[in-house]
Amino acid sequence: MGNAMGTDIYTLGADIGSAASKCVILKNGAEMAASTVESAGAGTGGPARAFEGVLAKAGLRREDIAMITATGYGRNSFAEADLVISELSAHAIGAAAFFPGVRTVIDIGGQDAKVLRLTEAGVLDNFVMNDKCAAGTGRFLEVMARILELDVTQLGDMDGKAEQSAGISSTCTVFAESEVISQLAKGTPIPEIVRGIHESAAVRTASLVRRMNLVLPAAVTGGVAQNRGMIRALGQELGCELMISPDSQLCGAYGAALHAYRKAGQ
Amino acid sequence: MSRIDDILTQLETISRNPRAQLDACLAAGKKAVGVMPYFCPEELVYAAGMQPFGLWGADMVCDQSRRYYPAFICSILHSVLELGITGKLAGLSAIMIPFSCDSLKGMATNWEVSVKDIPVINVAYAQNRKIDAGTEFTASQLRKIRGQLAEIAGREITDADIAAAVEVYNADRAAIIAFADAAGKHPKLVPAAKRSAVIKAGFFMDRAEHAKLLTELAELLAAEPGDRGYIRVVTTGILADSPALLEIFEENRICIAADQIAAESVDARTQTPVTEDPIIGMAERYGKLEGCSILFDPGKQRGKELVELAKQAGAEGIIWVMTKFCDPEEYDFVPVKRMADAAGIRVLSLEVDRQMVNYEQIRSAVQAFAEMC
Ligand code: SF4
Numbered sequence: 001m002g003n004a005m006g007t008d009i010y011t012l013g014a015d016i017g018s019a020a021s022k023c024v025i026l027k028n029g030a031e032m033a034a035s036t037v038e039s040a041g042a043g044t045g046g047p048a049r050a051f052e053g054v055l056a057k058a059g060l061r062r063e064d065i066a067m068i069t070a071t072g073y074g075r076n077s078f079a080e081a082d083l084v085i086s087e088l089s090a091h092a093i094g095a096a097a098f099f100p101g102v103r104t105v106i107d108i109g110g111q112d113a114k115v116l117r118l119t120e121a122g123v124l125d126n127f128v129m130n131d132k133c134a135a136g137t138g139r140f141l142e143v144m145a146r147i148l149e150l151d152v153t154q155l156g157d158m159d160g161k162a163e164q165s166a167g168i169s170s171t172c173t174v175f176a177e178s179e180v181i182s183q184l185a186k187g188t189p190i191p192e193i194v195r196g197i198h199e200s201a202a203v204r205t206a207s208l209v210r211r212m213n214l215v216l217p218a219a220v221t222g223g224v225a226q227n228r229g230m231i232r233a234l235g236q237e238l239g240c241e242l243m244i245s246p247d248s249q250l251c252g253a254y255g256a257a258l259h260a261y262r263k264a265g266q
Numbered sequence: 267m268s269r270i271d272d273i274l275t276q277l278e279t280i281s282r283n284p285r286a287q288l289d290a291c292l293a294a295g296k297k298a299v300g301v302m303p304y305f306c307p308e309e310l311v312y313a314a315g316m317q318p319f320g321l322w323g324a325d326m327v328c329d330q331s332r333r334y335y336p337a338f339i340c341s342i343l344h345s346v347l348e349l350g351i352t353g354k355l356a357g358l359s360a361i362m363i364p365f366s367c368d369s370l371k372g373m374a375t376n377w378e379v380s381v382k383d384i385p386v387i388n389v390a391y392a393q394n395r396k397i398d399a400g401t402e403f404t405a406s407q408l409r410k411i412r413g414q415l416a417e418i419a420g421r422e423i424t425d426a427d428i429a430a431a432v433e434v435y436n437a438d439r440a441a442i443i444a445f446a447d448a449a450g451k452h453p454k455l456v457p458a459a460k461r462s463a464v465i466k467a468g469f470f471m472d473r474a475e476h477a478k479l480l481t482e483l484a485e486l487l488a489a490e491p492g493d494r495g496y497i498r499v500v501t502t503g504i505l506a507d508s509p510a511l512l513e514i515f516e517e518n519r520i521c522i523a524a525d526q527i528a529a530e531s532v533d534a535r536t537q538t539p540v541t542e543d544p545i546i547g548m549a550e551r552y553g554k555l556e557g558c559s560i561l562f563d564p565g566k567q568r569g570k571e572l573v574e575l576a577k578q579a580g581a582e583g584i585i586w587v588m589t590k591f592c593d594p595e596e597y598d599f600v601p602v603k604r605m606a607d608a609a610g611i612r613v614l615s616l617e618v619d620r621q622m623v624n625y626e627q628i629r630s631a632v633q634a635f636a637e638m639c
Contacts, residue, residue: 073626088634112627124638126612129631 010058011264012065013256014051014081015090016074018111019138020223021046023054024253025065029261034058035250042074051080067260071252073111085259087252088116088127094255095221096122098245103215106205106234106242107251108224113137113205115212128211138224140176140204144197147180148190152227158194159229166196176200194229202233209238219243221251270490273483274460277467277476284319285354287470291317292357297419299387300361301469302346302373303504304528304560306389307362307548309538310412312473313431314419319358320469321346322505322529325620334376339369340591341620342505347373350381359418362411364389366560367594387414393562395553404549412545428544435538438473441480442534446525448487450579453496453521455487458512461522465530466507496521497639500576502568502602503587504559504595505529510625511587511618517629518636523579526557526572527587559594568598569605576611582639583612585632590619612638 015022018041025033034057040046070081071090095105105116117126145152225248235242298317308318323345331347363374392400416423449456468476541547556567614635
């Protein structure tokens with residue numbers, strides 16, 4: 001693999017998720033040269049668009065990239081990859097770079113939620129993943145947003161407008177859906193219902209975190225990290241501050257690009 | 267084809283086609299009795315000249331069983347019941363059903379109302395299995411079962427018959443352990459899915475024949491150089507026979523160095539003591555069994571055994587193959603995992619189900635586990 005850009009080393013990380021494809025190009029393993037997020041995941045045109053888009057944004061060609069690591073649900077079908085790592089390892093590497101010293105990473109993705117434990121040196125040491133159902137994942141919030149005729153990205157702002165919580169007691173997506181509908185029928189203000197939804201999802205996510213014993217500092221990554229209401233509810237449930245980053249959705253792709261950089265140097 | 271491959275293929279074929287085995291047995295004029303988990307007295311079936319036929323369910327979609335069991339009952343029970351209701355087990359002369367867990371407690375009744383032509387033999391064992399009264403209770407139940415089986419077989423089951431069957435089963439148990447040990451050193455020659463199939467074949471064939479093949483296999487493997495570059499793990503749980511799951515282990519160069527799986531080595535690890543009355547020996551064996559969540563185990567000997575197995579096998583971690591909706595396993599998980607944590611041994615829990623079609627989450631978890639090791 002060549003390097004047409006002088007002594008700089010460019011590596012690419014592709015996080016091919018179930019609902020979105022994200023690519024990051026790193027320059028010399030430190031500087032984010034470009035990134036793309038396509039809201040179409042494995043098995044669609046999303047991965048190719050994210051890949052071509054990130055190269056175009058960085059003004060690079062495939063030959064300029066020293067190494068490509070793919071991660072995420074669709075990692076094994078991403079033909080451009082030189083290397084493949086699990087999304088858990090990718091998120092751990094990315095989170096250690098985004099939040100130096102972080103010990104617990106809560107990644108809430110579209111279909112699943114995972115909690116990662118990192119060593120003091122920032123190496124993945126243990127993890128748990130959600131099982132059985134979609135409660136506590138981005139999918140739960142999407143379903144609830146749809147009933148409320150909101151876009152999922154509006155949930156954070158809505159939560160901020162609430163004066164109190166409507167108290168959605170069920171953590172099960174199906175039962176919570178009926179609770180939300182009855183709250184709507186009662187005329188409960190939507191922001192209060194949204195806050196209740198976040199608290200319900202937070203209870204479920206927090207139970208996953210407790211399966212690992214929470215070690216601080218902790219950070220939240222994945223698309224849901226952009227939802228301030230959810231972060232507030234989760235922080236309250238766990239009784240701690242949670243770090244977030246505006247680039248949290250890129251954490252897996254960033255980690256994959258960093259992994260590629262480390263491998264390129266070997 | 268080498269002799270190793272030849273034996274592996276033979277046993278794999280048997281384990282993948284249990285119905286063909288049953289048909290061949292019936293065609294040869296031999297009766298067969300279904301044996302459900304856990305630890306049913308197969309020796310008595312064998313002693314009666316009948317073929318014990320292991321029933322651990324099948325990877326399938328269950329539909330009819332849902333009329334009798336709710337969705338949150340494990341897929342082992344759902345699929346055994348489904349096989350029975352849909353006539354896939356036709357030809358069995360009886361089915362032995364124990365009461366080992368809360369879900370199994372309803373199995374005999376569900377079976378009796380839904381599968382009319384295969385009678386049930388209830389298998390009740392003592393909960394307090396290590397005390398004399400427990401042994402005596404279990405022995406009394408075994409004597410009752412002996413009578414029921416004799417009636418089905420249409421012949422007497424003598425003490426000598428039982429002693430001979432115990433000998434065959436003890437030999438097969440020793441052969442399973444020797445094979446599992448050899449397979450743990452040769453993950454390339456015996457990848458995880460083949461390893462499972464070799465052990466599983468014993469559920470559907472003559473145990474004497476199974477023992478012979480496994481002993482030969484273990485000897486042939488011992489003569490081969492060991493395979494390096496694998497991540498050694500110990501598996502634990504009820505059942506770990508899904509080829510899709512085991513292929514993920516293979517993809518990630520995971521070698522099952524030893525197991526504490528109920529359907530694999532757990533039963534094989536404990537021999538039946540040779541006693542004057544062979545029924546007493548069988549009852550005593552039930553008291554000696556360890557390493558399974560359905561066994562009354564207040565001191566959590568299971569955790570101690572698991573840690574010891576991992577240490578002895580030089581394992582880098584433990585993979586807990588968690589059968590979905592299995593309460594005994596869920597209850598055991600917390601204290602046993604704490605024991606592994608205290609010993610500094612990593613534990614990965616994978617939830618599996620016989621109706622599972624999507625293994626992507628498991629693939630990610632196994633890959634991450636391998637990356638950590
Ligand atoms: S012990 Fe667990 S897996 Fe076995 S029958 Fe009972 S619930 Fe099912």
